[in-house]
Amino acid sequence: MTTTTSMTPPSSPPDTTVKKPGRMRRPKSARAGGQMHAGPIAYVILALFTIGSLFPLVWTAIAASRDNNRLAQTPPPFWFGGNLLDNLDIAWNDANLGEAFFNTTIVAGTSAATVVFLSTIAGFAFAKLKFRGRGAMMLIVIGTMMVPPQLSVIPLYMMVAKLEWTDQLQAVILPSLVSAFGVFFMRQYLIQALPDEIIEAARVDGASSWRVVWHVVFPAARPAMAVLGMLMFVQTWNDFLWPFLVLSQTGNPTVQVAVAGLGRGYTPDQSLIMAGALLGTLPLLLVFAIFGKQIVGGIMQGAVKG
Amino acid sequence: MATHDTAAPPAKEGGAAPGRPPAGPTGAERRRARLSRRWQRDMRWSPYAFVSPFFLLFLAFGLFPLIYTGWASLHQVEMTAPTDMHWVGLRNYTRIFDDDFFWNAAKNTLTIGIISTVPQLLMAMGLAHILNYKLRASTFYRVAMLAPYATSIAAASLVFVLLFGRDYGMINWALDFVGIGPIDWQSDKWPSQIAVSTIVIWRWTGYNALIYLAAMQAIPQDLYESAALDGASRWKQFIHVTLPSLRPTILFTVVVSTIGATQVFGEPLLFDANKGASGGSEHQFQTLGLYLYEQGWVNQHLGRASAIAWTMFLILIVVGIVNYVISRRLRASS
Numbered sequence: 001m002t003t004t005t006s007m008t009p010p011s012s013p014p015d016t017t018v019k020k021p022g023r024m025r026r027p028k029s030a031r032a033g034g035q036m037h038a039g040p041i042a043y044v045i046l047a048l049f050t051i052g053s054l055f056p057l058v059w060t061a062i063a064a065s066r067d068n069n070r071l072a073q074t075p076p077p078f079w080f081g082g083n084l085l086d087n088l089d090i091a092w093n094d095a096n097l098g099e100a101f102f103n104t105t106i107v108a109g110t111s112a113a114t115v116v117f118l119s120t121i122a123g124f125a126f127a128k129l130k131f132r133g134r135g136a137m138m139l140i141v142i143g144t145m146m147v148p149p150q151l152s153v154i155p156l157y158m159m160v161a162k163l164e165w166t167d168q169l170q171a172v173i174l175p176s177l178v179s180a181f182g183v184f185f186m187r188q189y190l191i192q193a194l195p196d197e198i199i200e201a202a203r204v205d206g207a208s209s210w211r212v213v214w215h216v217v218f219p220a221a222r223p224a225m226a227v228l229g230m231l232m233f234v235q236t237w238n239d240f241l242w243p244f245l246v247l248s249q250t251g252n253p254t255v256q257v258a259v260a261g262l263g264r265g266y267t268p269d270q271s272l273i274m275a276g277a278l279l280g281t282l283p284l285l286l287v288f289a290i291f292g293k294q295i296v297g298g299i300m301q302g303a304v305k306g
Numbered sequence: 307m308a309t310h311d312t313a314a315p316p317a318k319e320g321g322a323a324p325g326r327p328p329a330g331p332t333g334a335e336r337r338r339a340r341l342s343r344r345w346q347r348d349m350r351w352s353p354y355a356f357v358s359p360f361f362l363l364f365l366a367f368g369l370f371p372l373i374y375t376g377w378a379s380l381h382q383v384e385m386t387a388p389t390d391m392h393w394v395g396l397r398n399y400t401r402i403f404d405d406d407f408f409w410n411a412a413k414n415t416l417t418i419g420i421i422s423t424v425p426q427l428l429m430a431m432g433l434a435h436i437l438n439y440k441l442r443a444s445t446f447y448r449v450a451m452l453a454p455y456a457t458s459i460a461a462a463s464l465v466f467v468l469l470f471g472r473d474y475g476m477i478n479w480a481l482d483f484v485g486i487g488p489i490d491w492q493s494d495k496w497p498s499q500i501a502v503s504t505i506v507i508w509r510w511t512g513y514n515a516l517i518y519l520a521a522m523q524a525i526p527q528d529l530y531e532s533a534a535l536d537g538a539s540r541w542k543q544f545i546h547v548t549l550p551s552l553r554p555t556i557l558f559t560v561v562v563s564t565i566g567a568t569q570v571f572g573e574p575l576l577f578d579a580n581k582g583a584s585g586g587s588e589h590q591f592q593t594l595g596l597y598l599y600e601q602g603w604v605n606q607h608l609g610r611a612s613a614i615a616w617t618m619f620l621i622l623i624v625v626g627i628v629n630y631v632i633s634r635r636l637r638a639s640s
Contacts, residue, residue: 292449
């Protein structure tokens with residue numbers, strides 16, 4: 001067994017040579033198109049769009065800080081009232097949001113981690129390994145991206161009903177582990193981010209394919225894996241149709257099921273509904289506030305190649 | 307045992323030999339042969355090992371359900387006994403095509419799709435053009451425009467229900483200033499479809515703008531410089547340089563938006579919380595996605611719901627073929 005350690009000469013460990021965290025961002029020199037400075041009109045339009053994007057979110061918080069009576073008056077409120085904490089508290093308990101947050105974190109976390117892992121190894125195989133059927137399989141992956149999951153819900157629902165998995169989290173997790181987009185995304189990234197020579201070098205050192213993945217591919221893919229993980233987390237967190245079909249508000253809801261249940265309940269207290277919507281959105285808005293730049297970069301990165 | 311095959315063939319020559327009879331070298335050779343065989347097996351099969359988890363999951367949760375939907379659409383299946391299937395041939399399809407609500411839902415899906423997609427992509431294009439200028443705080447605008455994308459359908463729909471409220475909603479309050487009387491955004495057909503589309507537009511414009519922006523940044527600068535030398539105005543440059551370069555991206559976003567538009571579900575479901583699956587009291591904003599849900603989960607006819615899903619699938623295939631033909635034409639012409 002000592003042979004395994006003699007594999008990689010300490011002088012040139014393959015994993016340190018490929019770490020280039022700056023890869024995700026495009027070099028400034030490649031930017032082109034409009035390097036002209038923006039005029040005042042451009043800033044006005046941008047300001048309008050920014051307000052349009054953010055206003056409904058801010059107003060959610062404003063409405064959540066009022067009460068039902070105030071929301072049934074004109075003009076509508078434009079500033080915060082004093083009910084925010086009370087409403088958040090009631091919505092949290094009424095909508096079962098504590099459990100919902102816990103469930104959604106498990107679902108989105110498991111799904112994102114699995115998708116990232118499986119997409120990275122599959123993306124690596126499609127990007128760098130030669131095997132029979134590669135082209136055809138890649139076509140299937142791309143074709144899969146075009147088929148909306150909504151069309152498959154009926155047999156999935158029959159399966160879940162037969163296994164008596166309704167109201168159980170695995171019913172939501174399992175179908176969310178497949179992401180053709182993830183495979184495509186990682187393939188596009190690894191094609192340009194992972195030089196063939198490094199794989200060759202590891203091969204010459206006698207590394208098996210699995211060791212190559214572990215010591216060469218994963219370090220090189222880390223930035224893209226982070227972005228894909230965030231995109232998948234957001235997507236699974238916000239998933240609505242399938243969780244809505246198999247989970248109920250009282251049994252193991254995800255956040256979206258719980259929030260939607262608030263709106264469909266018998267107590268149409270609008271300020272409470274807004275409080276629930278606010279709570280359901282807040283975690284992701286925080287993620288975006290912190291990692292916004294990386295997420296923007298990731299979406300743009302995926303777009304150029306797509 | 308997985309660690310064994312990682313040994314480099316020539317690494318151990320002296321180690322195993324001491325005290326061995328002349329059979330030693332052949333033993334080493336045998337090991338070397340074994341290792342290289344293992345090596346070849348690794349090179350040959352590991353790609354399949356890497357892609358197989360994805361394909362196995364895809365088979366189980368993607369392909370199989372899709373095909374089984376087609377099979378179920380030829381049967382009578384009720385929600386109460388999902389395993390009890392009776393062959394009915396194409397009757398589910400004839401039933402659907404005879405149902406006025408199906409055509410109503412198909413029309414609504416089409417109009418909501420157009421109202422939501424066309425302005426969305428046009429605005430995204432303009433926005434991307436502006437974001438492509440040198441800007442102060444450019445990251446801030448990009449993140450701000452992506453905030454709706456981070457908002458779930460459920461939360462967004464619930465807020466817009468309030469904003470579009472007939473009596474106390476902010477939008478009617480603002481319209482009042484320009485002399486437009488209170489609009490019933492829920493019961494009237496076109497206003498309700500515009501309101502539902504607004505939710506879609508709000509959530510996706512910023513995302514599409516980023517995709518266009520990425521494509522714009524990949525256009526080589528010298529194309530603009532030579533256009534400027536020829537005396538082309540900024541507008542002309544946009545028409546003759548930017549748009550042609552963005553063709554594949556535009557096609558991509560159109561396809562993705564079309565797929566999204568065929569399956570609009572949560573927005574209309576939550577837009578009238580009391581009516582739920584019917585999409586308004588007169589079905590005025592019931593989409594195909596909602597119609598599928600109504601047939602399958604409210605009326606409990608899973609077979610008929612499968613027929614709706616399969617019909618939607620066929621529509622998407624037609625869209626895909628049209629898209630393929632158009633993109634080939636475009637490539638041939640340029």
